[in-house]
Amino acid sequence: MAEWVQGGYSGIYYLGEKGTKDYGGYVLRADGETNPEVWFAYEWDASKEAHAWVGRATTAEDAQKAVKGKFLCEVWRNKETGHCPYPGVVVRTLLYRGEQLRMVLCGEHSHVMKGWETLRLEDYRSKYGLIPNVGIYGGRITPPLDLPPIREAVLNAPTITERNMWIALNRVVRPLAEMHYWWGHFARFPLDVNERSYRDARGQWNRVQEQAAGMYAVYMREEHGKRNATLPNELLRLIEREAVAYLKGKKGGK
Numbered sequence: 014m015a016e017w018v019q020g021g022y023s024g025i026y027y028l029g030e031k032g033t034k035d036y037g038g039y040v041l042r043a044d045g046e047t048n049p050e051v052w053f054a055y056e057w058d059a060s061k062e063a064h065a066w067v068g069r070a071t072t073a074e075d076a077q078k079a080v081k082g083k084f085l086c087e088v089w090r091n092k093e094t095g096h097c098p099y100p101g102v103v104v105r106t107l108l109y110r111g112e113q114l115r116m117v118l119c120g121e122h123s124h125v126m127k128g129w130e131t132l133r134l135e136d137y138r139s140k141y142g143l144i145p146n147v148g149i150y151g152g153r154i155t156p157p158l159d160l161p162p163i164r165e166a167v168l169n170a171p172t173i174t175e176r177n178m179w180i181a182l183n184r185v186v187r188p189l190a191e192m193h194y195w196w197g198h199f200a201r202f203p204l205d206v207n208e209r210s211y212r213d214a215r216g217q218w219n220r221v222q223e224q225a226a227g228m229y230a231v232y233m234r235e236e237h238g239k240r241n242a243t244l245p246n247e248l249l250r251l252i253e254r255e256a257v258a259y260l261k262g263k264k265g266g267k
């Protein structure tokens with residue numbers, strides 16, 4: 014992982030060493046006398062062998078966040094689940110009292126701001142620049158989840174019934190990630206053909222989620238004597254955590 018290092022003077026920082034594969038770009042302070050608090054961020058695009066402007070901020074630290082920035086959905090859900098963790102795909106904007114309000118949204122939430130303009134995240138970013146989490150007051154909140162990876166739970170399950178339950182949960186991870194991938198793709202490129210891919214992914218996800226809920230009910234009945242148990246939010250969040258990790262590992266990111 015490349016680190017930020019100061020350049021020849023205090024007004025420039027590089028992400029990694031230039032010329033290496035880890036090099037990510039730089040931030041530069043604007044003219045120190047007229048604009049002492051303005052920093053510009055430039056990202057290195059290895060495929061084009063060129064720097065692209067990606068954002069501006071009032072501190073070097075904030076400007077650095079724009080370089081190789083990870084943009085996640087900024088929707089606040091609730092205290093138990095925190096902010097939506099899926100990749101941002103569009104930016105919705107609204108001109109309000111002369112100021113441009115903006116919000117980064119995932120495919121699922123791409124329609125929540127009624128009457129706002131929609132731009133693809135990459136288009137917005139190259140035009141106006143973008144710092145991750147700017148639309149969130151006080152920073153991103155992700156409540157801690159004290160559960161091991163599902164694969165580990167499968168291996169450590171003390172009974173066959175519990176093991177089957179974890180295996181069923183594990184089967185939900187990938188279809189959930191695929192559904193979010195197509196949801197995002199459809200939000201960025203709204204074509205009928207994308208809608209079909211999205212609907213197929215959604216159908217697949219519905220099926221595996223039902224099976225997982227069924228296996229959880231069996232497990233709770235057989236091992237804990239509870240009838241009609243439904244999948245607890247904690248396990249849904251565990252599935253979500255792994256789906257988000259899967260999406261990050263997917264080629265192309267989002």
Ligand SMILES: [Zn+2]
Pocket residue numbers: 086087088097098099118119120121122
């Ligand atoms: Zn979202």
